[in-house]
Amino acid sequence: MNIIVCIKQVPDTAEVKIDPVKGTLIREGVPSIVNPFDEFAVEEALCLRTKFGGKVTAITMGPPQAVSALRQVVAMGADEAVLLSDRAFAGSDTWATSYTLAAAIRKTGPVDIILCGKQAIDGDTGQVGPGIAVQLGINTLTYVSRINRVEREPAPGVIEVERTLDEGRETAESRLPVLLTVVKDINVPRLAAIADVRRAARMTIPTWGAAELPGVETRFLGLEGSPTRVVEIASPPGRAAAVEIIRAESPDQAASQLVERLLAAKVL
Amino acid sequence: MAAIVIDREKCIGCGACVDVCPFDALSMEGDVAVVNEKCTLCSACLDVCPVAAISLPEPVIQAGTPDLAAYQGVWVWVEQFRGQACGVSWEMVGEGRRLADRRGTALTACVLGHNVEPVTREAVAYGADRVFWADDPTLAVYRTTPYARVLVGLVRRYKPEIFLVGASMRGRCLASSIAAELYTGLTADCTGLAIDPDSGFLRQTRPAFGGNILATILCPNYRPQMATVRHRVFEPPAADPGRTGPVIAVPAELREDQIATRVLDFVVEHSEVNLADAKIIVSGGRGVGGPQGFGVIRELADALGAAVGASRAAVDAGWIPYDHQVGQTGRTVRPDLYIACGISGSIQHLAGMSTSRVIVAINKDPDAPLFKVADYGIVGDLFEIVPALTRQFRNRLKS
Numbered sequence: 001m002n003i004i005v006c007i008k009q010v011p012d013t014a015e016v017k018i019d020p021v022k023g024t025l026i027r028e029g030v031p032s033i034v035n036p037f038d039e040f041a042v043e044e045a046l047c048l049r050t051k052f053g054g055k056v057t058a059i060t061m062g063p064p065q066a067v068s069a070l071r072q073v074v075a076m077g078a079d080e081a082v083l084l085s086d087r088a089f090a091g092s093d094t095w096a097t098s099y100t101l102a103a104a105i106r107k108t109g110p111v112d113i114i115l116c117g118k119q120a121i122d123g124d125t126g127q128v129g130p131g132i133a134v135q136l137g138i139n140t141l142t143y144v145s146r147i148n149r150v151e152r153e154p155a156p157g158v159i160e161v162e163r164t165l166d167e168g169r170e171t172a173e174s175r176l177p178v179l180l181t182v183v184k185d186i187n188v189p190r191l192a193a194i195a196d197v198r199r200a201a202r203m204t205i206p207t208w209g210a211a212e213l214p215g216v217e218t219r220f221l222g223l224e225g226s227p228t229r230v231v232e233i234a235s236p237p238g239r240a241a242a243v244e245i246i247r248a249e250s251p252d253q254a255a256s257q258l259v260e261r262l263l264a265a266k267v268l
Numbered sequence: 269m270a271a272i273v274i275d276r277e278k279c280i281g282c283g284a285c286v287d288v289c290p291f292d293a294l295s296m297e298g299d300v301a302v303v304n305e306k307c308t309l310c311s312a313c314l315d316v317c318p319v320a321a322i323s324l325p326e327p328v329i330q331a332g333t334p335d336l337a338a339y340q341g342v343w344v345w346v347e348q349f350r351g352q353a354c355g356v357s358w359e360m361v362g363e364g365r366r367l368a369d370r371r372g373t374a375l376t377a378c379v380l381g382h383n384v385e386p387v388t389r390e391a392v393a394y395g396a397d398r399v400f401w402a403d404d405p406t407l408a409v410y411r412t413t414p415y416a417r418v419l420v421g422l423v424r425r426y427k428p429e430i431f432l433v434g435a436s437m438r439g440r441c442l443a444s445s446i447a448a449e450l451y452t453g454l455t456a457d458c459t460g461l462a463i464d465p466d467s468g469f470l471r472q473t474r475p476a477f478g479g480n481i482l483a484t485i486l487c488p489n490y491r492p493q494m495a496t497v498r499h500r501v502f503e504p505p506a507a508d509p510g511r512t513g514p515v516i517a518v519p520a521e522l523r524e525d526q527i528a529t530r531v532l533d534f535v536v537e538h539s540e541v542n543l544a545d546a547k548i549i550v551s552g553g554r555g556v557g558g559p560q561g562f563g564v565i566r567e568l569a570d571a572l573g574a575a576v577g578a579s580r581a582a583v584d585a586g587w588i589p590y591d592h593q594v595g596q597t598g599r600t601v602r603p604d605l606y607i608a609c610g611i612s613g614s615i616q617h618l619a620g621m622s623t624s625r626v627i628v629a630i631n632k633d634p635d636a637p638l639f640k641v642a643d644y645g646i647v648g649d650l651f652e653i654v655p656a657l658t659r660q661f662r663n664r665l666k667s
Contacts (some may be wrong), residue, residue: 027426098448123476124597125456130412130444137325140412142421142441156305159531165437167349168537175305175528184590190436227453231471232484243629243642254646255656259645259664267605267626268572 001054003045004105004114005078006132007038009062009069010122024235034069039076040188044147045115046077047187052150054112055079057175059104061089061097067205073158075192075200081106086209089207094123098131099220103213105136112152113159114179118143126181133179141174145185152176271307271325272314276300278321285313285322287397302525308633319515339436339491342368343376343428345419345443347410348393353387355499356434358394362505363461364432367470374398376428380415382408388515393507396554397610404520411529417521418446423450428492430470432461435496447494453487454494457596459501459619469493475596475619482615500544500600501623541591543575548607549624551577553588553617555610555631555650559587564654565609571661576581577601577621579611600661607657609650614640630654 011030034042059074060066061084070081084104092100102153105111116135120127126142133140146162148171158175162169164183192200210221219225244261248254262268271293281299293307301321303310314322344364346357348550355408361377377396381403388399423431425445433443435457447454459482461474468492469486476483487493543549548570552565562576569576578592578597594601595617598606606624612628613636621627622641629642630650640647646653 032439052665094444094454095448095451108604121597123456125446126440127444127454127456130441131448134416134445134448140445141529143437166354167534169535170531171533173530178528227447227451227487227490229454229481229488231486234482234484241643243645244637245634245639245645245647247647251648251652252435252660253654254653255660256650258644258646258657259660262605262628265626 001048001052001113003043003048003054003056004108004111005038005045005056005058005071005073006101006114006116006128007042007058007060007069008035008117008120008122009033009066010035010120031169032065032068034072035117035120035122036190037108037119037182039073039185040184040186041115041117041180042073042076042078042187043183043187044180045113046190048113048147048150049077049079052152053057057082057108059084059101059108060267061085061092061100061104067207069262071197071203072192072199075196076197076205077133077192081203081205083205083207084209084213085207086211086221088210088218088221091226092221093226093228094125094127094131095227095248096221096223097128097226098135100213100216102132102135103126103216104208105132106215107208107213110177112157112176114138114177116179116181118181118183124251129179136177136179137175138177138179138180140181141172141179142181144180144182147186149179150176223227228239271305271471271638273323274301274303275321275323276586278319280319280321282318284316284318286383288301288312288316305528306408311334313394325628334489334491336489336491339427339429341373341376341426341428342430343378343432344373344396345431345433345439346379346387346389347434347439348379348381348384348409350560351381351384351387353390354434354436355504356436356439356497356621358390358504358507359499359502360389360434360497361394361396363502364430365505367430367432367461367463368397371429371468373429376400376426378402378419378422382405385515390507392511392513392515393509394505395510395511397513399513399517401517402518402520406520406522406524406527409531410442411527411531412445413529414520414522414527416449419446419520420449420520422518423492431492431494433494433496435498439496443496450490450492452490452492452494453485454496455487456487456496457466458495458497461495461497462575470495475615487630490550495646498600500602510610541575541589543577543592543594543601546575546606548572548574549577549594549603549621550574550599550607550609551578551579551621552609552650552663553611554581554585555612556582556587557610558585561610561651562588564651564658568607568609568654568658568661571658571665574605575603577606579617580614602636608638609654611638612636613641643666 029172057080088264148160269448279300347354374397377391455472550569596619625644627640
């Protein structure tokens, strides 16, 4: 079984701070991590390989330093990894990212299952997974919380999954190949052993640029290929009404004054 | 992967294509040839078909800069579950109405499903000028491919300028698939939509970078301009049963055997944590210090009949389940009263609650950003203030 996992290196957004004076992001010292949702995708890929054999290939697109994210998932157990890195990819929005990842997946050969995290914690869009599936012309099932069964015969095979949707839990079946995006209920990602971390650090991970992706058209890559444009970045606005800070001698007095005001404003 | 297209009208059932297919991807079904998913688009069958009934599918990307002026009107996808429209859909219709009026254009609602004719009339009542209605057994339960195929076909034919989709779990996948296929821009989870007064473009504002900044995004060169918006971000409009408008029936595009997904079962689960509909929410953040710290938050919530919310920091720390999370990656809420206890107020949190009617902030740090959006603030230790509030509310609400 050929399994592809798409991962993203993201800044640990829980650590991102805002400069209170300038209102800009303070990026210095913010650690880079593998997008947490992608770790569930990697774990699920490794579980599938254990059951069905085959190969797990991790792919990421990013700057050269994103190779460290790939080393991390190789240490978890991925067999192969590919870094997509090229100045031509810079500034990609979700459309151009899907296009580029799909081209790389095609280059790796026939695939049975593609796994992605449900979204990345920096962009929070959840758009790249379904976008890849459309580019490849394959089916997609999002928000998968459990894989119930995989049957490889008769070809092309089927997969049955449970999905967490707004109203409850759906059980659905798809023909293979399929792209799944996974939620964190699906498993508990393994920790890499020290020996595997060392092995991953020594592994040669190929970097593919635009020239290594057959059939891609440069007009669909990077900023040029991205339909969206970020035109403004701002700190979030405050509300029109200024806050009234309640000052009192004791917590009970402060609480009492607040309750008075809420009752007077008919909030309760 | 994508497969060749067989014109069932033209096919004479000679079987020549079946014999020549190297991948066993073609077979006869009655007197027409059908293709399965083994097709690799090798094109061997194209040459042998005597009546030219086989063609390659349209390329996924139909590239080229569109003629922007040809795209007009605002569209909304009206999501329904078991024949009931989802709340976010009417919020989108309300917002679509506002944008259409600003742009001097019409609002179209797209209703897909099976036996969903009543939803089309509701869509008009809530503000649509026109409804496209696709009603077919293959659309009874939402599946991305058949839904996307209908909507992509309608967009290519009628060319809307703006297309809004509710950011439900289905809506996100649907919008992504449509935008990918049409080659156009899609902005997820917008918290603000406006028409740029100079260019007429849709200004789409959303929190980014874990919600720490607000980005405004345009899609200047491609159409339609697509955006998703979460439930509770916009006010639902009032329905006017007296409104009228044309309901245009459109066909489904795929047969059941062309759809790779089968839905086997659905178990409706009601979360015990109903943040979206709560009138009052009491939320705890990093300041509560640990799972036990939520005790005082729960007591206050009990006294008020309120729901318990939490910041992402508290959820990520494992102090309280994800169901409780308010913010960009959790629930968006707009209760009458939101009491934030020990929550500093990252943009990611503010994005999910700043449209609450009245906001109370309780925090040790007088510089906490949450005070900037609050109506009332108390600077102090939440473990003293919150129990005091519980006592006061119990006394006052009893009397």
